[in-house]
Amino acid sequence: xxxxxxxxxxxxxxxxxxxxxxxxxxxxxxxxxxxxxxxxxxxxxxxxxxxxxxxxxxxxxxxxxxxxxxxxxxxxxxxxxxxxxxxxxxxxxxxxxxxxxxxxxxxxxxxxxxxxxxxxxxxxxxxxxxxxxxxxxxxxxxxxxxxxxxxxxxxxxxxxxxxxxxxxxxxxxxxxxxxxxxxxxxxxxxxxxxxxxxxxxxxxxxxxxxxxxxxxxxxxxxxxxxxxxxxxxxxxxxxxxxxxxxxxxxxxxxxxxxxxxxxxxxxxxxxxxxxxxxxxxxxxxxxxxxxxxxxxxxxxxxxxxxxxxxxxxxxxxxxxxxxxxxxxxxxxxxxxxxxxxxxxxxxxxxxxxxxxxxxxxxxxxxxxxxxxxxxxxxxxx
Numbered sequence: 288x289x290x291x292x293x294x295x296x297x298x299x300x301x302x303x304x305x306x307x308x309x310x311x312x313x314x315x316x317x318x319x320x321x322x323x324x325x326x327x328x329x330x331x332x333x334x335x336x337x338x339x340x341x342x343x344x345x346x347x348x349x350x351x352x353x354x355x356x357x358x359x360x361x362x363x364x365x366x367x368x369x370x371x372x373x374x375x376x377x378x379x380x381x382x383x384x385x386x387x388x389x390x391x392x393x394x395x396x397x398x399x400x401x402x403x404x405x406x407x408x409x410x411x412x413x414x415x416x417x418x419x420x421x422x423x424x425x426x427x428x429x430x431x432x433x434x435x436x437x438x439x440x441x442x443x444x445x446x447x448x449x450x451x452x453x454x455x456x457x458x459x460x461x462x463x464x465x466x467x468x469x470x471x472x473x474x475x476x477x478x479x480x481x482x483x484x485x486x487x488x489x490x491x492x493x494x495x496x497x498x499x500x501x502x503x504x505x506x507x508x509x510x511x512x513x514x515x516x517x518x519x520x521x522x523x524x525x526x527x528x529x530x531x532x533x534x535x536x537x538x539x540x541x542x543x544x545x546x547x548x549x550x551x552x553x554x555x556x557x558x559x560x561x562x563x564x565x566x567x568x569x570x571x572x573x574x575x576x577x578x579x580x581x582x583x584x585x586x587x588x589x590x591x592x593x594x595x596x597x598x599x600x601x602x603x604x605x606x607x608x609x610x611x612x613x614x615x616x617x618x619x620x621x622x623x624x625x626x627x628x629x630x631x632x633x634x635x636x637x638x639x640x641x642x643x644x645x646x647x648x649x650x651x652x653x654x655x656x657x658x659x660x661x662x663x664x665x666x667x668x
Contacts, residue, residue: 290470290534297439297545302468302538304530307429310339310381310467311346317425317464319379322348323372325392326383327356335431335472339383351375353395356384359562359569360391361448362405368395372424379425382463385484386435386569389428390443393461396424397443410442410457410646418458428463431472433523433536434484434570436491436544438466446563453559455646468541470533478524479571482619485520485536487570489513489612490554490577491543496595497588498550498650505549510598512542517599517611524619550650553580553642557663560641565630574621575628578613579666583659587652625667635664 291303299316301309314322322343330336331354340350353371356364372380372395380399382392398405400422407417428438437443442457476484492512495505515535522532557580558572581592585605593604601607622628639660642648648655 288531290531298462298464298466300439300466300468300541304469304471304534306467307335307339307469307472308342310342310427310429311348313427313465313467314343314348314379314381317379317427319425319427320348321376321378322351322381322427323375323377323395324352324381324383325356325368325395326352326354326388327358327385328354330354330384330388330431333475335475336383339381339429351377356387356391358387359446359453359566360387360394360444361446363448364391365394365398365405365445369398372399377424379427382426382428382438383431385430385432386437386444389430389435389437390445392428393426393437393463394443394445394456396426397456397458397461399424405445405456406447406454408456408458410455415458420458420460423458423460426461426463428466429472430468430537430540432476432480432484433473433533433540434487436488436540436542438463438468439541440544451563452641453563453645468537470530470537473533473537474528474530476527478527479620481524481527482520482621483568483571483574484540485516485523485570486574486577486616486619486621488536488540488543489516489520490570490573491547491551492516492539493577494552494554494650495543495546495549497584497591497652498552499587499652500550500650502549505546508542509546509549510595512539512546513595514599515539515542521615521618551647552651553583553648553655553663555647556642556645556651556655557667559645559647560638561625561630563641564633564638567628567630571621572628574616574619575625576667578609578616579663581609583663584652630668633664633668635661638664
């Protein structure tokens with residue numbers, strides 16, 4: 288199968304192995320002549336990042352990089368990135384990496400010309416209209432994992448370093464102008480990261496599919512995204528050099544991020560405060576809490592999940608679906624519960640309050656309350 292294509296949905300996407308070589312063209316198409324490549328510390332010294340910088344340098348676009356990015360990026364990382372961006376006289380951002388690099392890169396481009404604090408642009412009501420849209424710098428996004436799908440999203444997640452709350456910063460112009468999806472960049476991902484990011488993509492698709500809101504287009508995308516994860520994640524986990532499986536997972540990640548316009552739910556509402564307080568990997572945390580959330584939501588989604596199971600070729604309706612993905616978690620080495628993930632002595636009052644305040648909570652098929660959310664956390668521990 289030829290897995291190379293150009294897409295214009297939801298933005299311009301250059302998809303295919305080896306297409307990182309087109310990074311300079313992508314920058315020029317986005318109107319960027321002096322880019323700042325934003326990535327995380329772990330990626331900064333890896334060959335794929337150095338390759339990207341070499342390609343830029345040879346094209347006369349420099350090799351400026353900012354990599355002081357935490358696994359769960361904070362406003363302090365953002366301030367440091369903005370200082371480098373402004374001091375360098377840059378005119379756009381290459382957001383490069385997994386969720387942390389992509390989200391922070393997008394936030395740097397968004398905040399580069401704003402005068403208000405970043406928290407004024409949280410995804411609440413019409414707060415995004417407070418921004419000076421003309422001052423938002425262009426973005427080229429290059430994912431190096433297959434999970435978050437942030438490369439095709441209009442938001443970035445930042446952790447408030449004082450309150451340990453994850454906040455979603457949103458603006459329509461945070462959608463990158465050009466995306467390069469090159470599955471070769473994901474070949475070096477360790478198995479544990481392949482597993483965690485892959486289950487993040489699955490959680491996005493599952494929660495979007497289960498959300499009670501009306502959005503049939505997202506519903507269809509979520510369903511096919513789940514199929515791609517079912518058929519390719521274990522392949523990519525067992526053989527990191529399987530480029531077809533890597534490509535299909537990269538597609539599934541983007542599909543999950545497009546689909547969750549329809550909504551997310553309790554998986555993310557629980558996962559966000561856990562990640563903010565304990566520094567756990569976001570996708571892996573999603574995978575750990577997923578079984579308990581599926582059981583919790585069963586009364587509202589049983590028939591819908593049975594339809595998904597039929598499409599995915601899984602016999603047994605809801606129970607078959609639940610058992611299949613529970614077994615997949617185990618085969619991927621996902622910890623059995625939050626305690627095994629490293630969550631010890633949590634302040635449940637704080638976690639429950641944060642979960643209920645999370646924007647994802649409103650998309651859950653069963654309404655979340657203080658009482659049932661606490662029980663959910665207890666089940667996950």
